[in-house]
Amino acid sequence: MNDKHPSNQPERPSTQIRWRHRLWIALSMLLLVSGWVQAAEESTTLNSITPIGVVQVAGEPLIAKITPDIADGDTAEPIAAPRPSRSDYPNIGVSSRAIVWILAQLHLFFAALVLAVPLFVLMIELLGVYTGDERYDNMAYEFMKISLTGFSITAIFGGSLALALFVLYPDFMGYMMHVFGAQVLVYAIFFFLESFFLYTYYYGWNAFRYGNLKWVHLSLGLMLNASGLTIMVLANSWATFMMAPSGVNEVGAVVGNIWEIMKGPLWNPINLHRFIANIAFGGAVVGAYAAFKFLSTNDPVRRAHYDWMGYTSNFIAILAFLPLPFAGYWLMAEIYAYSQQMGITAMGGILAWLFIVQAVLIGTILLAGNFYLWAGMSRTDGSDRYKGLIKYIAVVLVVCFLIWVTPHTLILSASEISLLGGSHHHILGPLGIMPAKNVAVNLMLVATFLSFQLYRRSDKVATVSWAPMGNALMVAIYVVAIVNIIFLGVYYGYFTNTVYKVGSSVVQVASTLVVIIAGIILDTLMFRNAKTLPSHWGRIPDRAQYALFALPIAFTWLMGLMGYVRSSVKTHWHVYTVMKDNSPDNFIPTIAYAGNMITIVTVLFLLCVLFMFWVANLSSTRQAKPAAGGAV
């Protein structure tokens, strides 16, 4: 995170405190990692035979049971998934799918926000402890304050969603409850735990501010995050079970234990993807708050504060956003591995056009993020050294953006097809397929990292003797990576078959990651003890703040869009291959209909977020005591 905030350099913590910090972090990491490792481990032999382990053969004498307390339920015949007819779905006069769509999406928006904010709040708070600078602590507290109402709103929409599902899709919900059983109670328990840690973490902020009590407070934050993440992965298992059911047989009868039901092939890819995306989304939303506060005041001190807050939020959002395409790639690869048909329905079938909209949205995010970084360079005098490069980065971004949004198939009349000599334009056709888009998106990510790197360097002058060599190495890494990305995309994308095309995209992604990782490592080493140039928080054009509004709007719309794609790849199945959707809404709607729905949920979310921010500010507003005459 940028440490160029308008404060004096803090004192270094003592050795003893540093040791305590390290011990706490080590224990925290151990706790988290052990949880994940436990969750990721393959089920043991015992687990794998548990569901069928102690059943007796009918009519035969009893044989010894493995555990005597296993219930009679184990001997019950497995129950297949229900097959409701159209008349089994309640008709309330409006589209049941539309109601569930709106409630589910609003619940997910707020759930993403309130899971993400405590994550980076904990990191910022820890940074405050490390640096000894209370500004970090205050900012972290402010982030928590503005998102606090979000927890209640999440619960309200979650409860409404559950109610709507039970009323509108009774057979489906009955089946899901049958499959997941007591796991839902575990979910509820973690919900209570999260609430406990949330309120003690937030309201105990100032009570546990210094010394050992600060570590108690950090531990509360850690437990808050652990509870939140557990809730997320439990809920994810419901969605991934619907996409790729596991632990059930071909007619949906439960044959596995709850762990086998949860750990379907798409569970971990979704867990990772949502974890990262939530952070990007949360960062973007609180960034809009900072931008609004920045624009609403002329006080230089407050503008400096909110400029710094906005920068930090944008930093979090973009940093989390950069690896997101790779997590998305893993998810799609797993979808293809699970069912090629499902993968192609998403990427090459009726839903494929939605990825043009996705390109517009991600292009907006990258352009807005870059624009904000370029505008932010005006904060520092040393940025003049790099401003000349901005126009080239802008050209790369725009060209790549245009390639990315180029459709493969054009909507043409018969005469236009005749003029073109076919349904595919001889230039636009090749640019419309995935290899061209892979090149474009990787180059956009590399260009965005370059903007970020230049911004970071703009207030520093390297003092190490090998700085020219380091710069040359960095340039060489960029050149090799860019050549590699383009060569792989062109050669394997157009001159070999699909199998190699897919394989080459992994290497393209690796090239992009090498640039990012090498850039971070090299700059960390090269700018150690660097000379720092003056920077001025608050010295940024007002128009730059609109980039911080564009980010959450594009992120929200993007989440709505990709959530719709994820859900729709099941086509006419509630639970893919085991429970058909026979409701009146079991078709995939037109793209415009989906666009309207996503806009509705985005606008509703925007209004709810405004309410959340307003309530947060209300708590720090105190009405002046009325004068004796009654005037306020």
Add this chain to the structure above:
Amino acid sequence: MKVLLKTLGFSLALTLLFTFVTYLLPQVEGEAPVEKEVDLSSLTMDDFITLGEDLFNNKGTCTLCHKPAPLGRAPDIQGTDMVTLSDERLADQRYQGEAKDAAGYMLESMLDPSRYVVATWGKKGTNDSESPMPAIDKPPIELSAIEMDAIIAYLQAKDGNDVTVALPSPEDAASVASTDQKASDATALPAPATTVEEALGKYACNACHAMDSSDTLVGPGLVDVGTRLSKEDIRQSIVDPNAVIAEGFAAAMPADFAAKMTVKELDMIVAYLLEKK
């Protein structure tokens, strides 16, 4: 208030811009498969072929993968004479299926796509021994026998070959309807084996294990397995075959019996093997 209005206006305009993009794209609805009624008494072969073409392009979802290179994720079918190609595949020494003619090969490819995997088109890491194609008589596609015949008729006719599949008769339709009814029964499960012989046959245990000798087929002979393994060991070696692998053997036994077998079947097989001493 001015800032609020400006930021709200900007946000709303951007949201509507994204919505506008969706209006520029083709507006197509993806209908769920619907049942079609075909009057078999007046069905001609031309109708049957047309039905096959419709199934190939829509309900069968064949064109999702079977497209011309470089777009396809499976070999191109519509641009290939499948009858000639099927004959070539049947003559290929890699072919291990049971089909005798082109129609049989095409049917086999739909029911059990891994019987013959075209070189380079297999699942990643399987060395072309496993096909990524789903069995199309099972969910999510679930074509009936008549529908698969219609597709074969289309694939034969599209390149001017003789159609060798017969037109379905009303009796066939009654048979299919009966099967469909069974499948759609809410409580329908795969028919469980009632005897141990049925169970051994159902899961093709004999294909890899000699039951009455110690000869090694793919896996070890099981004539005396009851003396070597306890009941729990036998149970484990079925439901989790990779937990302990007999020395000198590769991990080739299917690992999904735990999901496929009923408890009764498992107990019958375990009891049967335990008695082999």
